[in-house]
Amino acid sequence: MTQKLFEPITLRGVTARNRIWIPPMCQYSVLKHDGVATDWHMVHLGGLARGGAGVVIVEATGVTPEGRISPKDLGLWNDEQRDALAPIVSFMHSMGAKAAIQLAHAGRKGGVWPEWGPWGTDRHGSLAPEDGGWETVAPSAIAFPGLAVPRALDQAGIDGVVAAFRAAARRAIEAGFDMVEVHGAHGYLLHEFLSPLSNQRTDSYGGSLENRARLLLEVTDAVRSEVGDAVPVLVRLSATDWTDGGLTIDDTVQFVSWLKERGVDLIDVTTGGNVIAQIPSGPGYQVPFASEIRHRTGVPTAAVGMINEPFQAEQILVTGQADVVLLGRQTMRDPNFPIRAAQILRHPEPPIPPAYARAY
Ligand SMILES: Cc1cc2nc3c(=O)[nH]c(=O)nc-3n(C[C@H](O)[C@H](O)[C@H](O)COP(=O)(O)O)c2cc1C
Known part of the structure; x- marks a missing residue:
């Protein structure tokens, strides 16, 4: 019997072998603070592809230096960074996986200490310039709690952000990526523009829902036109700010309907991150948002967040709540989760490389 998890899915010209995908996960493993991928990225991403994921x-990945969360993030604003990613993409392809990349600008949450490093895990908050930090930018000069006050972007700055996303999308395609994801979630720059909690502009990028969505739509248009018609564009959105006065699922449904008109192929549905909020997390806690967006807009969705078991993942797809599932922390614990899920669900064709066939 074919299980839904292992049913291929086609978006535009790209067919993924299954619906167990790997969400973007910062590794803070760039050694020289130059945005260039390292051996760690090859082994980490290559291992996830070898483990059977449909898409990794x-x-x-910062579209500009100041668009990184930390100095140890990947970047894609120059050719050296592109050329370091290309062999990783090539290896992922050789394992039968498709490769996507999340293009990001961290906005007011940029320039912070990475989660771990030689200094341990006890350094938090904004980096001082002498520690390698930088001035952050945002829609308004409103700090994320505990972080430095950002500079409000002017029109030239906004145009620069759009151009940087466009250039990074071009380099992603040159590196061989099959899909591009725009990071519009978790309180980073594009989400900061979307949410009234962080956007108090009075120009055409602030105020109404339409104005707050303007930058996301301009970035999406730029990426969409740069990658070509055969390449799927995904957008990650936080469906709610989990805070009174912040973004709601109804706002998000409206954003998605505008993104749909612009040729976005899948919405990766997460929540929160723009302000400190009480989030009722638990198994599959964000799935209802993926389901609501899918049903109200007709746009395919990815569900993410504490989806940890094969039958749980299968049930999300079978009941039509999402089109694909993303498994993050579980696949860091077990990069071979897709192979194991195939075994547990008795799928006849496991996504296992020939060299490992005797393990099945
Ligand atoms: C180590 C780590 C790094 C992450 N980095 C990113 C990231 O780069 N971009 C992003 O949108 N989400 C990031 N996330 C969030 C994950 O993509 C995912 O949404 C979240 O972990 C919930 O899924 P899970 O319960 O399957 O781990 C990260 C999560 C973890 C644990």
């Missing part, structure tokens, strides 16, 4: 989405 590479971590949040």
Whole structure:
């Protein structure tokens, strides 16, 4: 019997072998603070592809130096960074996986200490310039709690952000990526523009829902036109700010309907991150948002967040709540999760490389 998890899915010209995908996960493993991928990225991403994932989405990758969360993030603003990613993409392809990359600008949440490093895990908050930090930018000069006050972008700055996303999308295609994801979630720059909690502009990028969505739509248009018609464009959105006065699922449904008109192929549905909020997390806690967006807009969705078991993942797809599932922390614990899921669900054709066939 074919299980839904292992049913291929086609978006535009790209067919993924199954619906177990890997969400973007920052590794903070760039050694020289130059945005260039390292051996760690090859082994980490290559291992996830070897483990049978349909699509591996590479971590949040800065479209500019100041668009990184930390100095140890990947970047894609120059050719050296592109050329370091190309062999990783090539290896992922050789394992039968498709490769996507999340293009990101961290906005007011950029320039912080990475989660881990030689200093341990006890350094938090904004980096001082002498520690390698930088001035952050945002829609308004409103700090994320505990972080530095950002500079509000002017029109030239906004145009620069759009151009940087466009150039990074071009380099992603040159590196061989099959899909591009725009990071519009978790309180980073594009989400900061979307949410009234962080956007108090009075120009055409602030105020109404339409104005707050303007930058996301301009970035999406730029990426969409750069990658060509055969390449799927995904957008990650936080469906709610989990806070009174913040974004709601109804706002998000409206954003998605505008993204649909612009040729976005799948919405990767997460939540929160723009302000400190009480989030009722638990198994599959964000799935209802993926389901609501899918049903109200007709746009395919990816569900993410504490989806950890094969039958749980299968049930999300069978009941039509999402088109694909993304498994993050579980696949860091077990990169071979897709192979194991195939075994548990008794799927006849496991996504296992020939060299490992005797393990099945
Ligand atoms: C180590 C780590 C790094 C992450 N980095 C990113 C990232 O680069 N971009 C992003 O959108 N989400 C990021 N996330 C969030 C994940 O993509 C995912 O949405 C979240 O972990 C919930 O899924 P899970 O319960 O399957 O882990 C990260 C999560 C973890 C654990």
